[in-house]
Every structure is written in C-alpha cells, then in structure tokens.
Amino acid sequence: MEINFTHKQSAHCENGVVSNLMRFNGFEVSEPMVFGIGSGLLFSYLPFLKVNHAPVVTYRAMPGTIFNRFAKRTGVKIKREKFSTAQKAKARLDENLEKNNPVGLQVGVYNLLYFPEEYRFHFNAHNMVVYGKKEGRYLISDPVMEEVTSLSEKELEKVRFAKGAFAPKGHMYYPIEFPDKLELKKAIVKGIKHTCKDMTAPVPIVGVKAIRKIAKLIRKWPAKKGVKTANHYLGQIVRMQEEIGTGGGGFRYIYGAFLQEASKILENDQLSTMSKEITQIGDLWRDFAVDASRIYKNRSATEDGYNKVADQLATIADKEEAFFKKLKKVV
Amino acid sequence: MYSKLSNSRNIEMKKNEVPQDKSNLESANIKEMYYAVDENGEYTTELSTGWDPKTIALDNAIKDIEERTEIAKQKVLNNTTSPIEYYMELHKMDVGILASYVGMWAWRVKRHFKPSVFKKLNKKILQKYADIFEITVEQLKDIHK
Structure with a gap:
C-alpha cells in the first residue's frame, strides 16, 4: 500500500519529518518555523562523549527535542514508541501503514545504503518517514534526499535497531492530536526565549560559554595532543557545523530564515534586522570553517594558525552573546 | 558593524554564493539543502553539490579510519x-x-x-x-x- 504523502526535501531531517508529517495532516509549517519554535539552535560541547575518536560539539538541540517542543508549543500531541524486539517494531509499523498513517522513524546512518560511504558513520539520530510498503519494500521519505526511496524489510530493521550512542530501539513517532488552528505567535515567542536562554546559559558547556571553551581548547590542542590529533579534532568540529542537515553555518542560516518568517507573522520589524544579524554570524562560522580547513588540509600548521581560528571562535562567541541578549528583548 | 575577517565574503550568505564544489555526494545523487538570501534579502533554499572545507574534513576522517x-x-x-x-x-x-x-x-x-x-x-x-x-x-x- 502507498499512502498519499507529499515528500518535500529539507535541510535537516528532524525538521523535515515534522514539517512533512504536519503537511500530511493539513497544516503547512515551514522547516525554519519548526526549527525556531522547537528551539533547535544551540551550541554545546559534550566533554564526556567521543565520536570517531574526537570530542563532540553540537550546533543543535538533542535529537527529538525539536519536535517535542514544537508540539508542546503549538498544541500538537505526539505518540512515541520504542520496542524491545524487531518483530514488535515491524508489526506496529505495518499496523500504522495499514491505517493510512505515515510515521516518523529514528534510525542509524551507518547502514543507510543510499548515503555515500563517507557519510555513513555510527550516528543514530537520523529521521525519516515511512509512507507505505510495496512488493516487500518500505517506501521511505528521507527529508534530506531530493526524491523518495525505498528499503527492504531487512535493511529497515537494521537501521531501526542500530546500536551505540542514542540507539533508536525501533523508535517510531507520529502526531495524534491537533489544535483546530495552529497558533504560531505565542509559540514563536516561547521558542525564541528558550533559545536565548540556552545560548546565554551560565554553564561552561552550553551556548556562548561552550564556544569560548572550544576556542581555548583549540589553542592547546597542537601542543597537548600533537598536530595530527589537533587537526582531526578541528575537522570534526567543521563536519558537525556543516553536516548535511545544518543548512550551512551550523544552523545559523535556518535560524535566520525563521526570524525573517517570524518578523512577518508577529509584524515585528526588529526581528527582520535580527535575521540579518544572525545571517552575518553564520557567515563568520563559514569563515572559521574555511580557515580551519586550511590548517587540516596540509596536516602541517603553525601554532599561529590554531590561534587564529580560536580568535575567530572567540569573536563569534562575543557576537552571539550580544545577539541573543538583544533578541530576548525584541520579542 | 561587523569587523571584516581576512577572507570574509560580502555580508550574508547569498543564494548564488551557495557552494557548488565537487564532492562524493554526486556519486550518490544527493544534493544538500542550504538556506540563503536572494537578491531582495528574502530567505530561500538552494541545493549544493558540496563544499571543499567540509569535503576535506570528511576525506581526512575516512583516511584516519583507513590508517x-x-x-x-x-x-x-x-x-x-x-x-x-x-x-x-x-x-x-x-x-x-x-x-x-x-x-x-x-x-x-x-x-x-x-x-x-x-x-x-x-x-x-x-x-x-x-x-x-x-x-x-x-x-x-x-x-x-
């Protein structure tokens, strides 16, 4: 069976799944709107976690939180299920498809064969929609892909039961209750306030403080860890920032698009100015990536190079701090 | 109001500046979506074939695993x-x-x-x-x- 589902590509998987599922249920919400209301923007350094043998930084909220916050703030109710066995997970998925209900799935990327080899890491927080089953293959709407695709039963089971950090355990989710009318105004203000609070939090590993922390670490890495490791770490930061799904500049451009849309809905011109400012900050993140890549491209670098990119991050931290303090007052 | 960095572009990511560098995304027929502003300053999306600073980081990560x-x-x-x-x-x-x-x-x-x-x-x-x-x-x- 095939559910009449419209696939629309998005930058980020979680926003895209939410936006596409909302559209299926009769509500047109853009990807930036989902991201902004769900307070997706963040910067965080996770010192206790290593991925690919390098420290982890993230430019976005924890997996699942964007949809949860979006739903709470707009009055949508989501059902989430995890499963102890693959059989149960498959049965519940099939049941939903029979009922003409497309569902979101959390999956691991490593065994997603339609991704290029170098993108297939053990990353378990990817999201997709299953919207039908034909000739034994599940019909897949992966939001980061231009077109829909399909996976065999075995292939889908593998990605649903990937192991490691954030193991999905068959995690399936879909909205079950909707408001009569989507009230965006209050939701937007809540979303913005939350992001401002997170980004200026007095915690060393969250928000602008975390950016400063990483800047400090970068200065130390070459002497402490050696150039090879320092470059590996630096490369991972850039990858997290510019990974498929970020929309460029560590989600700062998507946030700019959100603020622009929000300025129209709230009839608040100041938000439009703020949109321009975050776009410029996004450009600074891109500049940082360019200069960082010059360092790790040759695997040989002077200490000066590391200090320079660290300076760039310190500047970004200052600008983002001023930005989010101002943004808080604008709404 | 922003200090210009050595290699800054003109301010704001423009639609026609979305990078179209060669990368292995092409082999898998994937283009990634960027958010960027058009000539009127309105946000829109544009597909990208890849961006060198990221491709180099990815290549290095693969090399590291091979090593x-x-x-x-x-x-x-x-x-x-x-x-x-x-x-x-x-x-x-x-x-x-x-x-x-x-x-x-x-x-x-x-x-x-x-x-x-x-x-x-x-x-x-x-x-x-x-x-x-x-x-x-x-x-x-x-x-x-």
Missing part, C-alpha cells in the same frame, strides 16, 4: 591483537559501539582483543562477532579469508 584499520591489520599479523579489533576499525566502530552491538561490557570486548583470549573463545561468541561484521567465523579467525 587505524591498517595499523590494526599489522597488529593482527604480528599477533599483538585479535582480528576483532581489525574488523571493528574496518566497520568504523570503537569499543563502545562494538560492545553495544554484541551486548557485552566494553572491558570484555577489549579482553577479546588479546590473541590468547581470542583463541579460546567458544563458537557462540565468535558467531556473534561474525554476525555483526557480516562475515563467517572462518573469516573472523583469519582476516585473509
């Missing part, structure tokens, strides 16, 4: 580690991820890296590893098979 795999291979040949470590690196895993797949504590998996311990592993445990790496037990025992 780790090669080192593990040499260690297996020198009999200083078991093939489990080699296959773990080949599958881009670390001890934590592998332990999660086999459902054992990480220290136990690490112990299985010892050639003397590996030799004594029973068929059931070997099969578990082999299944995860999608190989036969014979291949698990001998990385040349």
